Amino acid sequence: MLSKINDIVAGFISILKGLAVTGKNMLKKPVTIQYPFEKPVMTEKFRGLVDLYPEKCIACSQCVKICPTAALDLTATTNPETKKRFLGAFSYNGELCCFCGLCQEVCPTAAMYLNKCYEVAYYKHGDLTKIDLLKADKYQHLTPPKVKGLKK
Amino acid sequence: MNYPLIDLVFLVVKGVYILAFFAVNAMFLIWLERKVSAKVQNRLGPMVVGPHGSLQLIADTVKLLLKENIVPSSADRFVWWLAPFFVAVPTIAAFLCVPFSNVWIVRDLNVGVLFICSITSVCVLGVFMAGWGSNNKYSLLGGMRAAAQIISYEVPLLLSVLVIIMEAGTLSMQGIVHAQEAGLFLLKPNVMVAFLVYLISATAEVNRVPFDIPEAESELVSGYHTEYSGMKFAMFFLAEYANLFIISAVAATLFLGGWIGFFRPSAVWFLLKVYGIISFLMWVRWTLPRVRMDQMMAFAWKILTPIALVNILVTGLLLVLKG
Numbered sequence: 001m002l003s004k005i006n007d008i009v010a011g012f013i014s015i016l017k018g019l020a021v022t023g024k025n026m027l028k029k030p031v032t033i034q035y036p037f038e039k040p041v042m043t044e045k046f047r048g049l050v051d052l053y054p055e056k057c058i059a060c061s062q063c064v065k066i067c068p069t070a071a072l073d074l075t076a077t078t079n080p081e082t083k084k085r086f087l088g089a090f091s092y093n094g095e096l097c098c099f100c101g102l103c104q105e106v107c108p109t110a111a112m113y114l115n116k117c118y119e120v121a122y123y124k125h126g127d128l129t130k131i132d133l134l135k136a137d138k139y140q141h142l143t144p145p146k147v148k149g150l151k152k
Numbered sequence: 153m154n155y156p157l158i159d160l161v162f163l164v165v166k167g168v169y170i171l172a173f174f175a176v177n178a179m180f181l182i183w184l185e186r187k188v189s190a191k192v193q194n195r196l197g198p199m200v201v202g203p204h205g206s207l208q209l210i211a212d213t214v215k216l217l218l219k220e221n222i223v224p225s226s227a228d229r230f231v232w233w234l235a236p237f238f239v240a241v242p243t244i245a246a247f248l249c250v251p252f253s254n255v256w257i258v259r260d261l262n263v264g265v266l267f268i269c270s271i272t273s274v275c276v277l278g279v280f281m282a283g284w285g286s287n288n289k290y291s292l293l294g295g296m297r298a299a300a301q302i303i304s305y306e307v308p309l310l311l312s313v314l315v316i317i318m319e320a321g322t323l324s325m326q327g328i329v330h331a332q333e334a335g336l337f338l339l340k341p342n343v344m345v346a347f348l349v350y351l352i353s354a355t356a357e358v359n360r361v362p363f364d365i366p367e368a369e370s371e372l373v374s375g376y377h378t379e380y381s382g383m384k385f386a387m388f389f390l391a392e393y394a395n396l397f398i399i400s401a402v403a404a405t406l407f408l409g410g411w412i413g414f415f416r417p418s419a420v421w422f423l424l425k426v427y428g429i430i431s432f433l434m435w436v437r438w439t440l441p442r443v444r445m446d447q448m449m450a451f452a453w454k455i456l457t458p459i460a461l462v463n464i465l466v467t468g469l470l471l472v473l474k475g
Contacts, residue, residue, distance in 0.1 A: 008455065022439040026191045034199055119249065 041116075047099045048117040050092050052133040056111035059085040063103035063112050070105060071096035090133040094120065115139065166258045168404040170247045176236040178393040179209040185393075185434055216287025219382035227379065232285030235385035236380070238278025238283060242271045243394045248339040250401045251325045253411045253419035264325035269310060272357075272395065279366070279376050282388070286379040297445060298359060298366035304452040305363075306355040308349050313462035315346040315467045316406045329410035334474065336409045340469045347407045349460050355433060357453070358392065362440040363448055388407075400429040436450060 002107060042048070050072070059076035075088040103112045116137055122128040131138055183198070183206065190197030198205025223229065250263040251257040256464035261267050276299050277399070283295015317323060319340075320331035337343040367375035377388045404410055404425035413421030 015436075018439045019435065022192045022435060025194055026188075026435075028197045030190070030192055031194045032196055034196065 017049075037114045042118060046116055046118070047101045047114040049094060049115055049120060049131075049139060050089060050097060050103060050133070051113055051115040051139070053113075054087060054090070054109045054134050057087050057089075057090070057109070058109055060108060062108070063107045066100045066106045068100060068102065069096040069098050071098075089135070090126045092131045094122075094128045094131055094132050161290050163258075170244060170258060173395050174244050174247060175390065177397055178390040179213065181396060181430065182212075182389070182392040182428070183209050185437075188431065188434040189266070189438050192435070213386065216331055216382055216386040221382040221384060222379075223458045224288065226287045227285060230283040230285075230394040231281050232379075233281035235278045235285055236384045238281055238393075240278075240387045240391040240394075241274050242278075243391045243398065245271050246398045247267055247394075247447060249325050250398070251329060251405060251410055253417060254326070256419055257326060259307075260324055260326045260461070263323045264328075265313060265323050265328070265402070265406070269306075269463075273306060274400060275391070275395065282380070283376040286376070286474065288379055290372045291376050291378050292376070293371045294368075295364045297372075298376060298444075301356055301359070301363065301448065303366060304449055305353040305456075308334075308452060308456035309353040310445065311356060311457065311464060312346040312349040313352070313402075313406065315460075317372065318464070318467050318471060319343065325405055325410075329405060329412060332409040333412060334408075338407050338409075342463055342470065343407065346467075347461065347464050349456055349463070350403060350407070351429075351433075353362060353452070353456060355436070358395045358399055360396070360433060361437040362443050363450060364442055365445050368442055397435065398424065400426045400433070403429050420442070 059074060061074060061076070064072045071093040072090075073093075074090045076085045077088050078085050087103055099114065101114055104114055107113075166447050186208075187197045188203075189195075201208045206443070223232065246268045248258045249267050251260070273362040279302070280295040283293070283411055284289045286292070287425050314330060316337060320328045322328060322331065331337075338347060342435040359366050366372075367377075372378070375386055381390060401422075404422060408425045408429075410425070411422040413420035413424075
């Protein structure tokens with residue numbers, strides 16, 4: 001009888017403890033955000049799509065050599081007098097890319113970097129496999145036009 | 153002076169008010185439930201339709217109205233069809249005796265408490281009909297569990313209500329509120345015990361967590377309303393939340409003094425108390441896990457009923473000693 005009463009009291013206290021836990025959670029700020037309206041900011045070391053500052057590139061081809069999936073391809077022309085290389089074309093295959101970030105690490109002039117794009121969806125297969133890194137507006141369409149009621 | 157026609161018109165108007173309140177209140181409670189659950193789980197809940205998702209339930213209701221009503225091929229059609237009405241109609245009828253304020257009550261029956269307690273018990277018939285008519289093992293199990301649970305918890309529920317009736321000396325809802333004008337019943341220790349017993353058994357009565365065994369999702373899909381779709385499902389759903397309102401309204405009237413408050417209009421006080429109790433029950437729902445079937449039955453018969461019985465004895469003794 002006495003142990004039964006003890007059980008009841010202990011159970012009652014445990015319920016109160018549980019209520020305290022959920023009560024504390026109720027006062028906290030929500031951890032979720034309204035995704036299509038609010039976009040999360042990616043972390044410092046987030047690795048998105050490969051991107052390039054064409055003016056910094058010296059066409060050394062180190063990134064092409066280190067790429068484990070051969071996703072990068074560049075053509076360069078050499079000036080015969082000064083022996084300086086110029087970038088002709090630079091294409092990037094987003095389908096092959098494994099986002100390892102080795103190209104970013106190996107680049108001597110920090111011309112190559114992985115951007116913070118995480119909404120990577122294309123309408124055509126060819127658009128994804130042949131991305132021209134020299135074009136300035138190559139990733140523009142991945143940032144969708146402003147949704148109505150979009151919060152900053 | 154007797155004007156039967158005018159009386160009839162007034163009765164119809166009041167009935168329409170009650171029906172409108174039934175629907176709007178249930179929709180509000182579903183929204184509140186989703187918001188409370190989101191708060192407990194650090195989420196936002198419905199946010200898109202209307203400010204803070206307040207119009208979400210209107211969208212959901214339109215969806216349910218337009219949905220196809222699927223009848224299982226082996227169902228007992230008549231029983232299956234009738235079951236949602238057996239759940240919804242007694243619930244609406246129970247609103248007749250809910251005193252929203254000192255004047256806002258459809259009929260102040262002199263057996264008001266008894267009327268509410270008895271007519272809401274008819275719901276169990278509908279629940280069992282739904283379980284039987286669906287011809288589905290999960291539904292049948294859910295219906296049987298619901299019947300066992302509701303009938304068991306009716307006993308401590310009524311015994312705890314009896315304490316209030318003894319204190320007030322009347323069965324009329326308005327009479328009980330008036331009896332509390334001098335001082336709330338809840339301040340007495342024996343009424344506190346009765347309030348606790350009432351809250352626990354009322355939670356079981358409306359099949360809410362931790363006593364949601366008839367609808368246990370992980371075991372029974374969703375219990376007796378597994379096979380229902382469209383508007384029939386909506387009727388079960390609305391009735392469930394209307395029942396939640398009814399038990400909270402009875403608790404507010406019997407234990408917290410109903411519409412008694414510091415300022416007019418008194419209906420505000422009544423609604424504040426009712427939604428306070430409902431919020432507390434929702435908080436409990438999103439905190440506790442489900443109890444086992446045998447534990448629940450043992451709890452009703454071995455713990456709650458003896459406590460309620462002893463409480464009645466103590467109340468009687470106190471009343472006799474007071475003179």
